[in-house]
Amino acid sequence: MQHTVTPVGIIRSCFKEKFAIPRQPQLAPAARGVLELLPPFDQGDAVEGLEQVSHVWLLFLFHQALEDKPRLKVRPPRLGGNRSMGVFATRATHRPNGIGQSVVRLEGVEPGRLLLSGIDLLDGTPVLDIKPYVPYADSIAGASNQMASQAPAAIAVQWCDNALLQAREHALRLGEPLVELIEQCLAQDPRPAYQVPPAERVYGVKFWDVQVRWHYPQPDVIRVLEVVLA
Numbered sequence: 001m002q003h004t005v006t007p008v009g010i011i012r013s014c015f016k017e018k019f020a021i022p023r024q025p026q027l028a029p030a031a032r033g034v035l036e037l038l039p040p041f042d043q044g045d046a047v048e049g050l051e052q053v054s055h056v057w058l059l060f061l062f063h064q065a066l067e068d069k070p071r072l073k074v075r076p077p078r079l080g081g082n083r084s085m086g087v088f089a090t091r092a093t094h095r096p097n098g099i100g101q102s103v104v105r106l107e108g109v110e111p112g113r114l115l116l117s118g119i120d121l122l123d124g125t126p127v128l129d130i131k132p133y134v135p136y137a138d139s140i141a142g143a144s145n146q147m148a149s150q151a152p153a154a155i156a157v158q159w160c161d162n163a164l165l166q167a168r169e170h171a172l173r174l175g176e177p178l179v180e181l182i183e184q185c186l187a188q189d190p191r192p193a194y195q196v197p198p199a200e201r202v203y204g205v206k207f208w209d210v211q212v213r214w215h216y217p218q219p220d221v222i223r224v225l226e227v228v229l230a
């Protein structure tokens with residue numbers, strides 16, 4: 001049976017590329033975005049009552065990871081990228097039908113727009129459905145997952161003086177918690193698993209409209225070098 005789905009909205013996100021997006025929602029509370037609803041859901045009626053809800057589930061399409069050939073096994077970054085697992089045992093982006101799910105904080109409800117934080121979604125992500133988080137049903141005391149029993153350990157993020165000044169200025173201009181966003185995302189250590197880069201190797205990513213560059217002066221320390229307009 002084939003079934004066609006149509007997005008109800010599109011995410012406008014602080015994340016402009018896949019690199020350095022946290023692996024799950026809630027890991028970076030300063031990661032904010034707007035879900036722009038598409039007709040006919042852009043009218044107030046579709047979101048009436050949602051202001052009573054603190055969090056929503058988003059079902060979305062991993063639109064930048066769609067593949068024709070289904071994979072049965074994947075190598076989750078969480079397991080170091082060198083152990084394979086059944087696709088249904090993981091939250092990998094390469095999966096049948098390319099459907100992702102994230103529970104995110106609902107910061108505001110406007111006709112045609114939902115204001116979100118704690119997101120792990122790329123800019124332009126098509127959203128297929130929105131459902132209210134239901135604490136008594138969705139939070140399961142005693143639930144376990146031996147592969148992902150707790151959030152990944154955060155690593156230290158340090159700033160060059162000038163980079164911190166730059167980040168504060170751009171935060172003011174954007175009206176966004178940019179310093180916190182950078183610290184929360186880089187603390188997740190975006191580099192590929194087990195890569196031990198030389199200290200002179202510089203990494204970069206675009207958040208909002210700024211380019212953030214950093215290096216690893218020690219294997220488990222990030223130093224932010226600059227935050228400049230992309």
Ligand code: SAM
Pocket residue numbers: 018019020021022023024025061062063064065091092093099100101102103120121122124125126
């Ligand atoms: N919370 C979701 C889930 O469990 O289905 C996503 C988990 S997935 C492991 C998180 C990663 O998806 C992020 O680190 C980001 O790189 C990637 N991602 C986010 N939005 C995407 C999109 N629209 N297309 C492809 N990859 C995306």
